Amino acid sequence: MPKDTHRTATTDHAQFELPEQVTIAVAELAGAAREGLLALAVGTGLRVLQVMLAEDVARLVGPKGRHNPDRTAVRHGSERGQVTLGGRRVRVRRPRVRTADGPRELSVPSYQAFAATELLDQLAVERMLAKLSTRRYQAGLEPVGAEVERTATGTSKSAVSRRFVARTEHALAELLARELSTLDLVALLVDGIRVADHCCVVALGITIDGTKVPLALAEGATENATVVRDLLAGLRDRGLDAARPMLVVIDGAKALRRAVTDVFDHPVIQRCQLHKLRNVTDRLPDAVASTAAKRMRAAYRNPDPLVAQADLEALARELDRSHPGAAASLREGLAETLTIGRLGVPPTLARTLRSTDDSFKARVALSTGWDGVSLVGGRGRPRSQEQGRGAGSPVAQLAP
Numbered sequence: 318m319p320k321d322t323h324r325t326a327t328t329d330h331a332q333f334e335l336p337e338q339v340t341i342a343v344a345e346l347a348g349a350a351r352e353g354l355l356a357l358a359v360g361t362g363l364r365v366l367q368v369m370l371a372e373d374v375a376r377l378v379g380p381k382g383r384h385n386p387d388r389t390a391v392r393h394g395s396e397r398g399q400v401t402l403g404g405r406r407v408r409v410r411r412p413r414v415r416t417a418d419g420p421r422e423l424s425v426p427s428y429q430a431f432a433a434t435e436l437l438d439q440l441a442v443e444r445m446l447a448k449l450s451t452r453r454y455q456a457g458l459e460p461v462g463a464e465v466e467r468t469a470t471g472t473s474k475s476a477v478s479r480r481f482v483a484r485t486e487h488a489l490a491e492l493l494a495r496e497l498s499t500l501d502l503v504a505l506l507v508d509g510i511r512v513a514d515h516c517c518v519v520a521l522g523i524t525i526d527g528t529k530v531p532l533a534l535a536e537g538a539t540e541n542a543t544v545v546r547d548l549l550a551g552l553r554d555r556g557l558d559a560a561r562p563m564l565v566v567i568d569g570a571k572a573l574r575r576a577v578t579d580v581f582d583h584p585v586i587q588r589c590q591l592h593k594l595r596n597v598t599d600r601l602p603d604a605v606a607s608t609a610a611k612r613m614r615a616a617y618r619n620p621d622p623l624v625a626q627a628d629l630e631a632l633a634r635e636l637d638r639s640h641p642g643a644a645a646s647l648r649e650g651l652a653e654t655l656t657i658g659r660l661g662v663p664p665t666l667a668r669t670l671r672s673t674d675d676s677f678k679a680r681v682a683l684s685t686g687w688d689g690v691s692l693v694g695g696r697g698r699p700r701s702q703e704q705g706r707g708a709g710s711p712v713a714q715l716a717p
Contacts (some may be wrong), residue, residue, distance in 0.1 A: 356462030357555065363465070366400065366409065367425040377423060390423055391415050394551070399470065400431040404440040404458045429659035433694065438484040441477050451477045451496035461618045493533060498556030501525045504564040507534075507549070507573060508589070509539045518545055520552060532557075542572035547582040566670050568592040569650060587656040590617050591672035593647070600643035601636075607637070609643070617671065622658035626651065 364586030378392055379385045411432075414423045441454070449457045451474035458472065470476075504523040518539055520532040532552055537544030551560040562583040565574050569592055579585050593622070594613050594639050598606040619625040629651055636644035655665050681695055 335607060348553045357701060359461040359465055359565060363407070365407065366427065366431060370412050370425060373425045374414055377414050377425070389417050391417055393555070398427070398428060398432060401434060401437045404472070405436065405469040406437070407465055408468045435471070437471065438480045441480040442484050445477070445481050482596055489534065492531060496533065496556050497552060500530060500557070502557070502563065504566065504670060504674050506566040507539070507577070510566055517632070518548055523669070539568060539570040539573040540552070542576060545573050546576040547577060549576050553580055562658070566673055568673060569596060585656060585660070586653050587670055588650045588653040589673045590654050593650070593654050596646045597643050600646055603641055605640065617654070620658065622655045625655055689700070
């Protein structure tokens with residue numbers, strides 16, 4: 318079957334009209350009815366579409382068989398076309414209309430609306446983010462009848478992958494160009510994530526009502542001063558107010574901290590507690606690491622930041638005798654790991670701000686709005702991540 322190259326740009330649905338009445342011969346749908354209600358509905362819908370196309374042509378050209386010397390358009394036969402149906406492309410006959418003098422083809426509004434591929438792209442992204450692989454994409458589609466399935470296209474793993482890549486690239490480009498001056502942010506989280514074989518730095522904002530807003534992504538590591546400085550400067554250039562005090566949650570990378578202080582006038586820094594815990598325990602033998610981790614978690618959960626700091630300093634003094642490297646790691650930036658305690662952040666919000674891992678490892682779907690924008694990219698389905706409060710989650714690792 319030749320490819321349908323007819324342009325399928327988004328059409329204003331106000332341009333086409335629904336027919337007041339449609340007569341369908343039920344006998345023609347007997348086969349679809351035997352396959353279930355959904356297949357019957359699909360068969361009925363495709364016949365309704367043909368009626369709509371015919372009425373669109375009649376509005377453009379005039380009733381068939383009636384000569385009109387003042388007409389501005391004429392019928393020009395039909396050709397194979399495709400419309401989007403339930404995550405697939407389905408064959409239909411597309412009527413053609415040309416201007417009366419012949420050189421220009423006119424679009425048929427109903428066909429333009431139903432042939433658009435935006436919904437197809439959206440379904441591909443949603444299913445892949447739900448961990449349905451490209452190879453099993455077709456298995457996740459609703460049954461629409463054997464006759465429709467036999468001629469349907471656009472469900473191969475390569476077609477789905479192309480749509481996923483194109484949609485995520487477009488959404489990411491929109492995300493990185495959005496104006497930020499209207500956002501009322503109270504906190505900014507910056508950390509590195511791994512997407513397949515790529516290391517990326519991601520900036521995530523939290524608004525006054527607690528909404529998480531992905532702001533920017535740049536390929537590189539948090540240890541790369543140029544990458545993180547350019548990313549943060551880009552936020553400022555897009556309208557983020559760098560002059561007002563901002564709570565910034567980061568890991569222990571020195572380049573990242575330096576970039577934050579270079580770009581923001583009054584940053585209030587909260588060091589990621591989970592990164593600190595890992596940095597310390599990685600320098601300890603297993604028997605000592607479990608005890609030290611338990612004491613660090615208890616200190617981080619203490620509502621009194623002065624007591625928490627005293628407990629951590631006492632632990633550092635004990636580690637000095639046999640594990641000076643771990644003690645030095647604990648002391649480095651110790652006060653900044655307790656910033657949210659000194660600020661009196663409510664427990665629910667504090668849970669989010671304790672660790673950058675808990676926020677950045679979540680996968681959400683791409684959309685056109687601020688909510689639910691994913692920074693996942695690349696071919697194939699996203700790599701799975703431990704989520705929620707399971708044994709491997711950041712929340713569980715910081716729990717007492």
